[in-house]
């Protein structure tokens with residue numbers, strides 16, 4: 001961890017009269033695993049949509065790897081190295097596991113090396129490599145629709161990895177999977193982050209996952225960033241204690 005890979009400066013977003021993101025500023029260091037927490041409607045998804053420019057900010061800036069990416073198309077942002085998983089599943093459920101990653105990789109290669117088409121054999125090796133990173137190589141010929149939900153999430157991660165992200169944004173990685181599987185997925189995500197020096201931002205409601213797997217936690221309330229710190233620091237935060245840890249109960 002050295003340089004900030006992402007800087008968010010005074011981001012605001014209004015939906016009519018609703019101030020959904022209030023002057024949010026923060027930095028994320030390269031290689032960091034950052035959790036974003038906050039109650040329903042706090043503005044977590046809106047903030048991620050502003051960072052990936054799926055929602056245009058009312059004011060403020062997003063800097064990624066030193067470049068101002070505010071207003072850049074989501075597609076161009078992916079090619080700069082920022083990918084988001086899980087919000088809208090990109091899986092083609094009637095295709096195989098292999099084909100799903102192959103399509104993502106062909107798309108990525110097309111835009112990156114348009115003058116030099118990638119050789120079939122090389123592409124096959126690449127796809128297998130992404131599948132082995134998430135433990136799905138042995139299931140590569142299975143149809144995506146028939147995978148377990150946990151394996152579909154792994155496939156979603158493999159597709160995201162095929163975009164070669166420097167920053168991977170995950171929307172509730174633990175949602176909808178059994179506790180064991182949630183921990184396994186988070187261990188996988190952390191391992192990938194460490195091995196590939198990838199930065200992770202994840203939105204999560206499950207505090208066990210958040211406190212076990214984040215390096216830094218940011219807390220949103222009513223669109224405002226009210227605290228950022230290590231799990232130990234955030235555990236001491238009065239609002240977090242009251243809202244999440246039962247500290248406010250009499």
Ligand SMILES: Nc1ncnc2c1ncn2[C@@H]1O[C@H](COP(=O)(O)OP(=O)(O)OP(=O)(O)O)[C@@H](O)[C@H]1O
Pocket residue numbers: 015018020038039040041042043044045046047
């Ligand atoms: N497109 C939109 N139009 C109008 N209001 C919106 C829109 N998107 C979000 N909002 C509002 O902005 C506020 C923040 O919503 P957001 O979905 O970002 O919260 P969240 O923290 O992600 O919530 P959750 O945990 O329930 O997903 C909410 O009051 C929501 O109703």
